[in-house]
Amino acid sequence: MNWPATEAHLVSSQRNLARARxxxxxPEGQYLVGGAWICFPRGLSGKGSAGDRAWAAAVxxxxxxxxxxxxxxxxxxxxxxxxxxxxxxxxxxADVVRRLAPQPDVLLLDGTGRDHPRRAGLALQLGAVLxxxxxxxxxxxxxxSGDWPADxxxxxxxxxxxxDQVATWLRTKQGTHPxxxxxxxxxxxxxxxxxxxxxxxxxxxxxxxRRARQAARLLRxx
DNA sequence: GCGACAG
DNA sequence: ATCTTGTCGC
Numbered sequence: 001m002n003w004p005a006t007e008a009h010l011v012s013s014q015r016n017l018a019r020a021r022x023x024x025x026x027p028e029g030q031y032l033v034g035g036a037w038i039c040f041p042r043g044l045s046g047k048g049s050a051g052d053r054a055w056a057a058a059v060x061x062x063x064x065x066x067x068x069x070x071x072x073x074x075x076x077x078x079x080x081x082x083x084x085x086x087x088x089x090x091x092x093x094a095d096v097v098r099r100l101a102p103q104p105d106v107l108l109l110d111g112t113g114r115d116h117p118r119r120a121g122l123a124l125q126l127g128a129v130l131x132x133x134x135x136x137x138x139x140x141x142x143x144x145s146g147d148w149p150a151d152x153x154x155x156x157x158x159x160x161x162x163x164d165q166v167a168t169w170l171r172t173k174q175g176t177h178p179x180x181x182x183x184x185x186x187x188x189x190x191x192x193x194x195x196x197x198x199x200x201x202x203x204x205x206x207x208x209x210r211r212a213r214q215a216a217r218l219l220r221x222x
Numbered sequence: 223g224c225g226a227c228a229g
Numbered sequence: 230a231t232c233t234t235g236t237c238g239c
Contacts, residue, residue, distance in 0.1 A: 038229080038230080040229085040230050042231060042232075043231070043232070044230070044231060045230095045232075048229090054230095080228090080230080082227040083227080083228085085229055088229075089229070089230095110228075110229060111228055112228050116228080123228095136228085138228050139228080140227095175238095182228090229231100
């Protein structure tokens, strides 16, 4: 699948992805977890615009630590618009992950999955384009709603759109705001939470995402 | 009509 | 995303 480069194309693709039922990937035994992150210039405010400078980083980890990393300076391809995040970040994210070696078995990124106006957020789009299972992790839901879980490490609670659970609040660290874990491409609620949980290393943010963010920021400020 | 709205 | 100081805690 190619990257949808226009709003009309992306929206059309999202409608198809929402109905797609790719074979599910299940975390079993040893698997490599990747994390991808894009950072922007300090001081950038508002929605931004196409051409904004951006720095992308991707890392891949096994249970011992980072086994691969890739850094790519680039630019945003569109302004930020809720529901169309893929238009802004997709091309650069896909680029940095494609160059990552070894390739991960599952990829973590900042974006939603089914929690989306058309039920196909960036995690689904990127996974479909890269043909890689994905799990989304965000600070807050886009469209879904649900009560917070107890302040206990590992506590989870459902996030719904109407009657459908589309994501899970997960307390990734006691005493901190919970994160939203989104099943993405080829993953379901249980797998997404399992991957996110296993990727924790004592911090609120799953380690592959933390490391990717650190790397992207270092690239930004030499 | 108004506000909210992943990063 | 990024802007921001101090502050509480390990």
